[in-house]
Amino acid sequence: MRVFVAALLSLLIAVPAVAQDVPIGKLPSGTTPTAYRLDLTVDPEQERFTGHAEIDVTLDKDTPGLFLHGRGLKVTRAFARVGNRTVAATYKEVNTTLGVVRLDFASALPAGKAVLLFDYDAPFGEGPAGLYRVKVGDIHYAWTQFQSIDARAAFPGFDEPGFKTPFTVSLTTPANLVAVSNGEETGTTRQGRLVRHRYATTEKLPTYLVAFAVGQFDVVSGQVPPTPQRAKPLPLRILATKGQGPKLDYALKETPRIVELLEHYFDSPFPFSKLDQIASPVMGGAMENAGAVIYDDSLLVLGGDAPVRRKQGFGMVVAHELAHQWFGDLVTPAWWDDIWLNESFANWMGYFIADKWRPELNIQVGAIEEALAAMNTDALAVGRPIRQPITDSGEIDSAFDAITYGKGGQVVDMIANYMGEDAFRKGVHIHMKRYARGNATGEDFFRSLSEGAGDPRLVQAMRGFVEQQGVPVVAVRPSGESASVSQKRYAALGAEGVPATQWTIPFCATRGDTKSCTLVDKPAMTAAARGSGPVMPNAGGRGYYRFDLPEAEWTALIARGPHLPAGEALAATDSLWASFRAGGASPAQLVQAAKTLAAHSDSNVAIDGGERLSDLRARGLISGDALKAYPALMASIYVPRLKEIGFDPRRGSQSGDDPDRQAYRNALVALAADDARDPATRAALEKAAKAFMAGDDAALDASFLRTALRVHVEEGGLAAAQALYARATASQDAVFRSAALGAVAASGNVDTARWLLGKVDDAALRSTERVAIVGAMAGPATTQPLALDWLKTNLDRLVKDSNLTTIGQVMSIPGRLCSVEDADTVRTLLQPKVKAVGRGQLTLDRAVERVRACGQLKAARGAEINAAILAR
Known part of the structure; x- marks a missing residue:
């Protein structure tokens, strides 16, 4: 092979890449990036951005060509520099779905150090993936979202978590814009109407953790005071x-x-x-x-004065993301099959x-x-274990789901609880x-946990939960101060082919x-009891x-x-309901448990049974x-409790209550209005919503906004929906927009739904x-x-600009159906669409199984459910 390569070195034509299939997972070994220098010009008011990228690499052997990543980039010049020598390169995107690029050199690069250089331009994304822009009011802004494989839509590179390098970034933007990247800004240079922002070279990072944000941002500044672990602010x-x-002070104070x-x-x-910490209106x-x-x-x-649920969300998500600064950013998974550990x-x-x-x-109970x-x-x-081997980059998105977050987090907690906090830490x-x-x-x-615990059995326990799919169900038969216990994998009625798991x-x-x-x-x-x-x-x-x-x-x-x-x-309520779905506990027991x-x-427990009945x-x-x-059943359980604690929809009416009492009232109002259809509650919400829509902001507390707007649209029909839609799309308040558009979409009014589907392409x-x-509809x-008829012909439009969060939401939309026939x-309808976009297969498979399982449960126990409701 070396003889063949040597014979071509004198030719001034591109040398074909090594004979190898185009990689759909990890890139072939042999090329290691060691540093990036990125210089981008970003004007969010334009449709495209431009870039110059330089990547220092180390080559294991003489290299006529190599694979790297780039998606949708128009590369106008690509070459390599080896010492003082420049070598031309041909850049070709050979897999446009995954953004895999083949780079062929005019002469083979020798083993050792080299620099790859690229000049290019590319379109901004319109959804939260890659380097994207969003129009807020009359102003465009740009942000990045690179996890998992979308950095390649912003610059060429080796877009894998196993490659960690320092990044030196500069952003050239219009002079009136704020520009942010990972490093501290070290200086600016005026270039006519533009300004070039330079940033300090970062610590070693994978490509998916690089970030930019450019726009007319409002900025509030402060500092985190020194701590025993950090000498400087x-x-x-x-x-x-x-x-x-004006709404950023809470985050500045609490972070x-x-x-x-x-x-x-x-x-x-x-x-x-x-x-x-940077806010984006479409991040999801x-x-x-x-x-x-x-x-x-x-x-x-x-x-x-934000509602309790939003403060809970702020605390949990900020703690989650900042924990990643250590666990994920400082220590990074070697490949995506271990992203579960991060999340x-x-x-x-x-x-x-x-x-x-x-x-x-009361945030902990949310876990x-x-x-x-x-x-x-x-x-x-249909599913996967927490740790999922990934050989196709198109499958990475499926690792960011309830299994990784909800199950994985609980397994970590279960092991930490059993080990003891000190040993786990x-x-x-x-x-x-x-x-x-x-x-x-x-x-x-x-291995690290095993050293901390001094008990390898606990590590084996964690490995079993991480590497095996399914939920254990433990049958418990108490006797004296012990109990006979047996375990098996949980399966609902109608489930087939459930493997024996221990x-x-x-x-x-x-x-x-x-x-x-x-x-x-x-x-x-x-077991001891x-x-x-x-x-x-x-x-x-x-316990999981x-x-x-x-x-x-x-x-x-x-x-x-x-x-x-x-x-x-x-946990007791969940296990009771799980027993019901498996053919055990009776619907009458479910109703009694709710009462x-x-x-x-605790507010979460008090309304849990009602929310589960509401789902039925x-x-x-x-x-x-x-x-x-x-x-009437729901009213008998929850309306008296709402009357007991009182309800006034006006802003500030709950300010004297502790947070959990506020959360309880908010949930009771929703159950009373939506499920109990309580006339008094609905009338109070409708009156407050009308006053709010007429300009009286004090008429409606933000805690009741979503429920009140929903009642308003249900009562007011198409006219109310159109007025609310117009106000929502003219507003830049993310919470109001979400509540208002959700109320219009979930109204259940057919005329409203037909009208709203005609607005899906609205630029606003x-x-x-x-x-x-579409999901709410x-x-x-x-x-x-x-909604489903629209989806079957338009799914690709929703997926086009989706990110890790929204891809799962799109594919889950059909999951609310409930019959075996609907599953088929x-x-x-959707399998061809999933195949065409190359993403979302697991989510669709799960949605189909949920629809089928619901139909099987309805056929097997529907009569019992109805009897239990009638016997209220």
Whole structure:
């Protein structure tokens, strides 16, 4: 081969790349990037941006050509520099879906160091992927979203997490714009109407953590004071689109405490030289870019009088993203199959730290609710384990789902709880010190934990949950101060081909105030259950498993429900409902549990049963006379409780209440208005909404905004919907826009739905809003067919500008149907679309299974459900 290459060195034509299939996963070995220098000109008012990229590489051997990444870039010049010699290159995008590029050199590059250079331009994305722009009011702004494989849409490179290099960035922008990147700005140079911004060279980063933001941002500045782990103040800024500056003080005030708590936990300073937190109106989540974290507006732009749920969201998500600055940015996965470790750990840490940040907001219980929701996904036959081998980059998106976040976070919590906080934290410290500024795998983390715990059985337990799909269900038969327990994989009615699976389960039970723990590592064995009273087989609700009990034990546990800790009460309700879906517990027990647990002091528990019954109604599992009787049942449970705590929709009416009481009232109002159809509640909301729409902002507290606008549109029909839509699209308030557009889309009014589908291409709508509108329209049975008919011919339009968050939302839209026939129809209609866009297969498969499982449950137990509602 070397003879063949040598014979071509004198030719002034491009040498073909090595004979090799175009890679769809990892790039071939042999080329290692060691540094990037990026110089981009970004004017958000233009349709395209320009760039010059230089990449220092090390070549293992003489190289006639190589593969790298670039998607949709118009490269006008590509060449390599070896010492003082310049070598021309031919740049060709050989896989346009995944953005794989072949670079062929006019003469082979010798082994050793080289520099790859590119001049190019490219279009801005219109949705939150790559380097994208959004028009807010009359002004365009630009942000980046590179995870997982979208950095290649902004610059050529080696777009894999295993390559960590320093980045030196400069951005040339119109002079009146703020420009942000990962490093601190070190200087500017005026170039006519433009300014070139230079930034400090970053720590070693993978491409997906590089970030830019350019626009007429409002900026508030502060600092995180020194801590025992950090001698100097940490510069801190919060940025949002023009006009939102007054709502940034909450984030500026509260972020330092979260940083301090994280530094204390990791016992190391914030890993980067500054922290910018940047709001984007279409992000749909948040992204942990090193030192330049980007959030959806709704998470970051909020005042001190924001509803409890929004403050909870701020605390948890900010703690999650800033935990990533250590666990993900400082230590990065070697490849995407270990991204679970990033997200699972950060999800656990988000709740853990946020609870310490503001205990009164009751954030920690949200981790259990998220885990229980993940169990519904994990229980499907179609799915994946937490750790998923990825060989095709098109499959990466599927790793960012409820399994990674909800299940993974709960598995981390279960192991941390069983190990003890100190031992677990010791393992984390070992891991961070060993792999700082490098890459690590899941196996590396297991070894670090094992050293911290001193008990390899716990690591084996965690490995079992990470590497196996499914939810364990533990059948518990109490006897004295012990219990016979047996484990199997949970399966709902009608499930087929469920494999036999065994876990090592950190099983902890409580009886009264006594907690007993046993590692259940056999299909059947005896576990400790000391104490007196009913057995609660999941202490604190912190175990990632479900349980089942004999009927008498269920009755006793439900009766004790109002006195259980919140996590245990939520886990008990979930396991009861899971037993029902598997053919066990009766619908009458579900109704009784909802009535009994409505007396619980925690708002999440008190309304959990009602929300689950509401889902039965929404999915069409309640029908006929039972559907007519359903509002009266819900009214009998929840309206008296709303009257007891009082309800005034005016702004500030809840300011004297503690946060959980506020959250409870908000949830009760929704149940009373939507499910109980309580005339008094609906009348109060409609009156407040009309006054609000007439200009009286004080008439409606933000906590009730979403429910009140929904009632307003339901009562007012098409005219009310059109007026609200017009006000929403003219507003730059992310929370109001979301609530208003959601109210219009979910009205259930067929005339409104037809009109709204005609507005999907309205330039005033953002890409994420289009997805949300179609999804909301697919909820009510009356408008569901219209939404799905539209989707089958327009799915590719919604997917075009989607990111990790919205791709899952698009493919999940059909999942609200409920029949075996509908499952087959969804598959037939959407499978060709999924194949065409090359993304979303797992999400569609799950949606189809959910539709089929719902239909099977309805056929098997629908009559029982209706009887239980009628017997209220």
